[in-house]
Amino acid sequence: MTWLGAEFAVAAIRQELLAIGVPTGARQIGAEAVPYPDERYRTIAVCWRRARTPELSTPEHQLALRREAEELARGAGAGALSPIDPAHTRTHSWRPLVMDGASRTEREVLRILRADPSLQIIDRYAEQRDQLGDLAPRPPGSILDEGGRWVYYPWRRAVVRLLAPRAFNTLRLDRNHNKITAEEQGRLRRLRVGVIGVSAGHSIAHGLAMEGVVGELRLADFDTIELSNLNRIPVSVIDLGVNKAVVAARRIAEVDPYLSVRVETEGITRENLPAFLDDLDLVVEECDSLDVKFLVRELARERGIPVVMETSDRGVLDVERFDLEPDRPLFHGLIGDMDYATLADLALPEKSAIVLRMLGAREVSSRSAASFVELGQTVTGWPQLASEVTLGAVSVAAAVRRLGLKGDLPSGRVRVDIEEILDDLAPVELAEAPDLETPPPEEPPLESDDPVTLIVDAARRAPSGGNIQPWRFEADEDEVRFYLTPERTTRMDVEHRAGYLALGAALMNARIAAASVGRLGAVRLFPSGARSNHVATLELGRERDHQLAPLLGAVATRTANRRPGSPQAIEPETLADLARGVEREGARLRIVTERDPLTEVGRILAESDRLRFLLPELHGEMVGELRWPGLDSLEEGLDVRTLEMDAMSTALLEVLSRPEVLDHVARWRGGRNLGLRTAAIIASSSAVAAITVPRPDPAWFVRGGGALERFWLETDVAGLAVQPVSPVFLFAQDEEELLDLAGERHVEEMANLHWQFRRFWELEETETLAMVVRVSHAPRPSVRSVRIPLAEVLSRGETPASSPSTRAFDAPPFDAYSATWKN
Structure with a gap:
C-alpha cells in the first residue's frame, strides 16, 4: 500500500482476503472483481481509514495484507517469493484483462500496473483514433466516440491501450472490404466455431480470428508445444511446453482481445464433448485420434452440426453437412457402418486400415503413402509442411464464410493440390490486344458532281x-x-x-x-x-x-x-x-x-x-x-x-x-x-x-x-x-x-x-x-x-417503301422560320 500521508489508504487484494481485512476496518470499493494478475485470481479494491488500522489490526493481519499488496503491485511473476506462480502464468494464462477504468477496482489495478517498472505499456490510442476518423466512409459518431480500453496481457507482461470493441473492429477489419461486406461481416460475427486439434487447427483458428468471421472460438487440445511442432505451427521456442490450445488462444487474443475464446486443455473426451458442442454452428475437426474423429462426428450428427476437416496432404477438404442431412453416413460412407463403440475395440493395425480407407489409399500423395509404410522405422510421425497446413487454413476459412453466409456448400470432398496445379503450369497465351497507336480513320469531305x-x-x-x-x-x-x-x-x-x-x-x-x-x-x-x-x-x-x-x-x-x-x-x-x-x-x-x-x-x-x-x-x-x-x-x-x-x-x-x-x-x-x-x-x-x-x-x-x-x-x-x-x-x-x-x-x-x-x-x-x-x-x-x-x-432509284399507318399524324409544319411554341 502507498500511504502518502493520506487519511485513507487504498489497495488491491485478492477477494478471498477481504475476510481478513474487514476486522482491520477494510471496506470493498466497487461491486466487481477483476481477473488480475491472471484468470486464476479475483482482485478487488479496498480502502482503510488509516488512523484506525493499528488499533484494529493484529500483527498477523497487518503482515498478510502488506505482503499481498506488495506482491500484487509487482504483478505476475515478479519474484521468487511471490504467491503468484510465474510458471503458471507462462504456461496456462491466455485470457487478457480488458479494462475501461470505469470501476474503482479497475482504476486501482491500472495504477498498480503503471507503477510496475518491469511492465511494458503501449499507448498508441491517439494514432488509432486518427486512423478511425480517416476511414471511408467515415464511421458514425457512436463509433468515433466510443472511447478506449486498457488490455493487460499477463504472458507478455504488457498493457496496451486500444479502441473500444466496435471502433476496434471497424478499424481492424476495414481492409476486409469488399472481400467481405459490412453486412456479411456482421452475420459472420455471430458464428460459433469449435476447433478440435490445435496443431493444424492453430492456423485455422488464427485465420478465422484475423478475418473476423466468427463471434466465438472454442479450442480443444491436450498436447503441448514441442520442438518438432515448429515446422508447421506458427509459434516460437518461447512457447515450448505450453498447451497448444493456450498458445493459439494467446495469439488470437493479441489480434482481437474482444473475441470470445474458450479453451479446453484436456482435449476432447466423452465427458466434455457435449458441453463443448453446445450451441456451436460448426466443428472444424483436425485431431490425430481416429477414436475422437468418430466420437465428434457421431455427436455432431446427432445435434445437426456440420463438420469440416482439412487434410494437409494434397489439400483435401471434407465437408459433412449433418445440419442438412441428419442421416448422412460418417466420412461420406467411406468406412461403412463403423462407429465409435466398435472402433474402440480394434487394434492399431485395423485402425490404420480405416485411416487409409478414409483418406483414399490411391488418392494420398505418393510421398505420404510411402511415409505411411515407413512409420516407426525411418519416420517418426505423419509428415506435414507449414505451407500445406497454411493452405488448409485458407480452404477452411472459405468454407466457414460460405456456411455462415448461407452460400452453396454441400457435403463432399475437394482437393486443392498445389503440386498438381503446378504440373499444369503453361506459358501465358497473349490475347489479341487493341492497338491504340493505329492511325485514326479519316473521312474527308466527299467530292462529287452528284x-x-x-x-x-x-x-x-x-x-x-x-x-x-x-x-x-x-x-x-x-x-x-x-x-x-x-x-x-x-x-x-x-x-x-x-x-x-x-x-x-x-x-x-x-x-x-x-x-x-x-x-x-x-x-x-x-x-x-x-x-x-x-x-x-x-x-x-x-x-x-x-x-x-x-x-x-x-x-x-x-x-x-x-x-x-x-x-x-x-x-x-x-x-x-x-x-x-x-x-x-x-x-x-x-x-x-x-x-x-x-x-x-x-x-x-x-x-x-x-x-x-x-x-x-x-x-x-x-x-x-x-x-x-x-x-x-x-x-x-x-x-x-x-x-x-x-x-x-x-x-x-x-x-x-x-x-x-x-x-x-x-x-x-x-x-x-x-x-x-x-x-x-x-x-x-x-x-x-x-x-x-x-x-x-x-x-x-x-x-x-x-x-x-x-x-x-x-x-x-x-x-x-x-x-x-x-x-x-x-x-x-x-x-x-x-x-x-x-x-x-x-x-x-x-x-x-x-x-x-x-x-x-x-x-x-x-x-x-x-x-x-x-x-x-x-x-x-x-x-x-x-x-x-x-x-x-x-x-x-427505288420506289418509296410503304409502311402502313395505324393513325393519322398531325406533324407540326416544318417552316424553319415561322415555327413557334404554339405549333
Whole structure:
C-alpha cells in the first residue's frame, strides 16, 4: 500500500482476503472483481481509514495484507517469493484483462500496473483514433466516440491501450472490404466455431480470428508445444511446453482481445464433448485420434452440426453437412457402418486400415503413402509442411464464410493440390490486344458532281447516341427519304426518341448540303404516319438558304470533343446567336454558365452516369458501343480513343467493362466514384446547354435533332467544343417508362434524379428535354468517330417503301422560320 500521508489508504487484494481485512476496518470499493494478475485470481479494491488500522489490526493481519499488496503491485511473476506462480502464468494464462477504468477496482489495478517498472505499456490510442476518423466512409459518431480500453496481457507482461470493441473492429477489419461486406461481416460475427486439434487447427483458428468471421472460438487440445511442432505451427521456442490450445488462444487474443475464446486443455473426451458442442454452428475437426474423429462426428450428427476437416496432404477438404442431412453416413460412407463403440475395440493395425480407407489409399500423395509404410522405422510421425497446413487454413476459412453466409456448400470432398496445379503450369497465351497507336480513320469531305450523293453523304455524318447510326436513306432525282432502322436501338432510346433525334440531325445536314448546291426544297415529316419508319422526306427543289449553306464546312469537321476544357466566359453575342439558331428550328435553348449551377448539374449527371454503369442492360449496351482499334471495325460505335482517356483510365475501363464487377458494386450500393469523371468534365466546361421542345411527340424530337445539329455546327464555327452529356433517363417521359428503364430496385433513385433535372432547368409543363451538351474551350479531339460507308446506307432509284399507318399524324409544319411554341 502507498500511504502518502493520506487519511485513507487504498489497495488491491485478492477477494478471498477481504475476510481478513474487514476486522482491520477494510471496506470493498466497487461491486466487481477483476481477473488480475491472471484468470486464476479475483482482485478487488479496498480502502482503510488509516488512523484506525493499528488499533484494529493484529500483527498477523497487518503482515498478510502488506505482503499481498506488495506482491500484487509487482504483478505476475515478479519474484521468487511471490504467491503468484510465474510458471503458471507462462504456461496456462491466455485470457487478457480488458479494462475501461470505469470501476474503482479497475482504476486501482491500472495504477498498480503503471507503477510496475518491469511492465511494458503501449499507448498508441491517439494514432488509432486518427486512423478511425480517416476511414471511408467515415464511421458514425457512436463509433468515433466510443472511447478506449486498457488490455493487460499477463504472458507478455504488457498493457496496451486500444479502441473500444466496435471502433476496434471497424478499424481492424476495414481492409476486409469488399472481400467481405459490412453486412456479411456482421452475420459472420455471430458464428460459433469449435476447433478440435490445435496443431493444424492453430492456423485455422488464427485465420478465422484475423478475418473476423466468427463471434466465438472454442479450442480443444491436450498436447503441448514441442520442438518438432515448429515446422508447421506458427509459434516460437518461447512457447515450448505450453498447451497448444493456450498458445493459439494467446495469439488470437493479441489480434482481437474482444473475441470470445474458450479453451479446453484436456482435449476432447466423452465427458466434455457435449458441453463443448453446445450451441456451436460448426466443428472444424483436425485431431490425430481416429477414436475422437468418430466420437465428434457421431455427436455432431446427432445435434445437426456440420463438420469440416482439412487434410494437409494434397489439400483435401471434407465437408459433412449433418445440419442438412441428419442421416448422412460418417466420412461420406467411406468406412461403412463403423462407429465409435466398435472402433474402440480394434487394434492399431485395423485402425490404420480405416485411416487409409478414409483418406483414399490411391488418392494420398505418393510421398505420404510411402511415409505411411515407413512409420516407426525411418519416420517418426505423419509428415506435414507449414505451407500445406497454411493452405488448409485458407480452404477452411472459405468454407466457414460460405456456411455462415448461407452460400452453396454441400457435403463432399475437394482437393486443392498445389503440386498438381503446378504440373499444369503453361506459358501465358497473349490475347489479341487493341492497338491504340493505329492511325485514326479519316473521312474527308466527299467530292462529287452528284447533288444527291453530296446531300446523303452530309446526312450520314450526323451525330447519334453511341454512334449507332439508326438510319437508312432512299433517293431518286426528286427527293431523299429518311428511314428509322428500329433494330439499331438501345434501352435508353425509349420509344425511339433518340433515333428520331438522330434522324432530325441527319435531316439538318441534308438541308445544309441541299442549300449549298441550290437543291433545297420542302420537308415532310412522317408522310406515311407516326407509326411509320419513314420519318421524313426532303424534296429536291431549286432553293438556296444563305443562313444554312455556310455551315456545310462544319458538317465535315463537327465532332464530339471529350477533352477537359478550360473554363472561360462565352461572349454574350455568341450565346445570343446560338439561341436564335435553335429557335429557328422550333426549339428552345437553355444554358448555364455560372460555377454553382454547373456544379449542381454536374452532380446530377454524375449520379446518372453511376446508374448507367450499375444497371446491367444499360451497362452492357454502353460497353457494347465501345470499339477497340486493331480489334473492331470503327465504322460504328465509339472508338475508345475518342473518350480522351489516359493509359490508367483506359485500363480501368477494361475493368469496368466486366458485368460481374459492376454487379458487386451495385449490390454493395456503392459506385460513387463511377460519376467522378463526369463531374470533373462538367467542372472544366464553360457552359452546359439544354435543347428543349414543346412536347414529347416524335415529330418534335425530329425537329429537336435539327436544332441540336444546328447548335453544334454553329458552336464549331465559333471555335467552341461540344460533348453530349445527356442523363440516362433523358428519353423517359413518365413513371412507367422510368420503371421499365431502371427496374424496381433503382426506379425511385432514377425518378428522383429525373425530377431534380427538370426542376434544375425550370421546364414548363409539357416542355421536353431533347439533348444536353457541355460547351467548352478545349483543344481539338485527338480522334473522331467515322460512319458506315455511304454505299451501305443509301439506296438509289427505288420506289418509296410503304409502311402502313395505324393513325393519322398531325406533324407540326416544318417552316424553319415561322415555327413557334404554339405549333
